[in-house]
Amino acid sequence: MSLPRLDVFTLSHNAAKWPLPSKVLLGCALAASVWLVGDTWLLAPARERLNTLETQAAALQQALTQNAGLADTVEGQARQAQAMQEQVAGLLRQLPGESDMPGLLEDIARLAAANGLVVEGVAVLDEQSQPLYVEEPLQLGAFGAYHDLAAFLSGLGGLSRIVTVHDVVLRSDGPLLRLDFLAKTYRSTLPSGRAGRAVEQRPRFVYDAAFLRDPFQPPTSQADHARGRPTRAPDLARKRGALEAVPVDRFEMVGTLSRGVQTFALLRAASGVHRLAVGDYLGPNHGRVMAIHAGHLELAELFPDEQGAWLERSRTLVLNVNS
Template sequence: MANPNIDLNEWFEKAQEQFRGLNPNEPGQWPLLPKIVAFIAAAGLVVFFGWYLLLSSQADELQAERDKEVQLKNDYRGKVVQAVNLGELRKQLIQVGEYVKQLEKQLPGKAEMAALLSDINQAGLGRGLDFDLFRPGQVDVKEYYAELPIAIRVTGRYHDIGAFTGDIANLSRIVTLHNLNIASASGKDNTGALYMEATARTYRYLDPTEIEAARAEKNKSKKAGGK
């Protein structure tokens, strides 16, 4: 059986003929081929704009959820590591708490400051030093502790002054010496006398009432600075 011969030029000519003279106001009167092409084009536009308006926003949401998944996985891995080391972390927390308690024991309370000042004075007298000046200054209240500077000036022999500074360092309470100035003492009968000027700083912990007052004052300063 012989295949029918198809004249492609004639077919294209007939197809082009259907697109000639089309009235855009009456698409219902168009031939079959222009109707099919117009339907395919309209369907393509609907699909394109539907994807652009609807699916593109969903694609952004999907990408955001994928990014969140990566973050959640990283958080999960971090928490797994913490869970594995939880026992060790608890031991470290206990050790830190004990260390803080030891430091707190080295800080006197408000009622113990007078005894601490007496200890500093006795440390100098015990080394045979003469106090030319022993003047506590203004208390500087921090967030969790208070600092008291004491201006001192003692006169004595070099080794006695050195021993006095060692005694200060070995006190059960924390006392630090700042701005040391040592020079020859003029007007003294004994040869080799020196004087030492320094600022001794002692520290004490705040009771709960003082801590709340310090925080309130800090917040008040912040608000005033913000205005």
Template sequence: MSRDEFDELNQSPVAPAKKKMTLDKFLQQFNTLDPNNYGSWPLSVKITCWIFIVLLVLLLSYFVMIKGKIEAIDGAHAQEQNLLNEFREKESKLRNLQQYQTQLQDMEARFNQQLDQLPKETEIPGLVEDINVTGVNSGLKFKNIRLEPEVKQEFFIEQPISMEATGDYHAFGSFVSGIAGLSRIVTLHDFEITATENAEKKSDIPKIDYVVKAKTYRYIGNNADSTTETDASAVPPAGGAQ
């Protein structure tokens, strides 16, 4: 065997170059598809169709089943948040309500305590006597103490008491302090103070004449209750004389 023949035998056959797949060739494969013979379709076309079908199924599943569930879940979360906010608001109102009830009870207790300090109609003469005793103990000399006509207000009845007295400044100050310490509510108004020379004691301290109006108050509910009781007692019993 010659050297040339040996070289020809050792020479390997050259593999044919593979054709590259381009986009145009890939699209041309869809134009030559046989819809009645799926098995003859190229592998790349089959893979593309399966990917398209899977994506279509996923999209349909999302819009048909998953999207509605997600919206329902979002709605449930929003409703849960609204219910939590409503619960917090009601809980806050409940805590404030308990505080308001406590404050209301305290206010009612103070209000009833204030009502207890308002004299009833039958206690007015005793109150006038207390005012007189307070003035005498303070060093005042009363010229006159008289009840004036009552003044009816919306929720209470005002009872003015006109007073005329004589004494020095110290006695009047002690009298005002004594009035403030009475168990019943009494206010002083319309002061008229006149100073004259003290001729009797021949002192440099002037003689003071006071004209003062005191006012006490009676809760109109007490008067209404007493009026109701009086009216009820005045009703003749059934079956009386005609």
């Protein structure tokens, strides 16, 4: 059995005689066929390309946002790097063009005297050449109390020249502490016309032990480390006694002795027990006994400050009840 052949011409010719609803139905069928063919063969590839382009556009927009953030970060880092370069250049211009080691040694000796320290073992080491500057190191050792050593290091940071401290070693040496460290000062390798400018003065840290305790001493033996009050200079021509060559921290009060109306303090050091009265001198800092009580001794010591004036500082030696 064979199917009848579809005669399009006859169908289209007869369609003209169809009623209106049939014509509308036929037109909708033809339009749907055209839309289906067009969507399948023409619009689908274009729609796929559009989706791909939209995905690429979203990725590019995200990358653009990230790159904009990176650009801001790089710009900020570039400004920071430029500021650091300018700061380093300014520091290099402040370095002296010639060595001033004798002046530095004088400053160290002055700071040590101002804080009641004994400096020993000063060794000037070989210079170390760097690309933009020359290091001038020296090794130092100092004896003293904890607060005095801390004030000494703080004073090094306030000198007119740049001084840095390295390899700090602090250890106990009897009643005193020994501080060993490496100090470095610097000079510039720039031409003499570009080096040696004045150091910019900025606020610096100043160690103040007025309300701090010595962590290496029990609370009962803490010394008064107030800044001190101005006083007259001591008599430097006076002949010093034997007890003035021994640091005060090496003495301990072991008792008192009364003879009539006069009271003596008994102080013990490594060499034995010594008897002192009011007005006697003790220690290397022109210390003078001001008062003797049953439980403690009052001492006044004289120190030169950083400007060369003299300050008086009170000190108390507490009776060692276990002696």
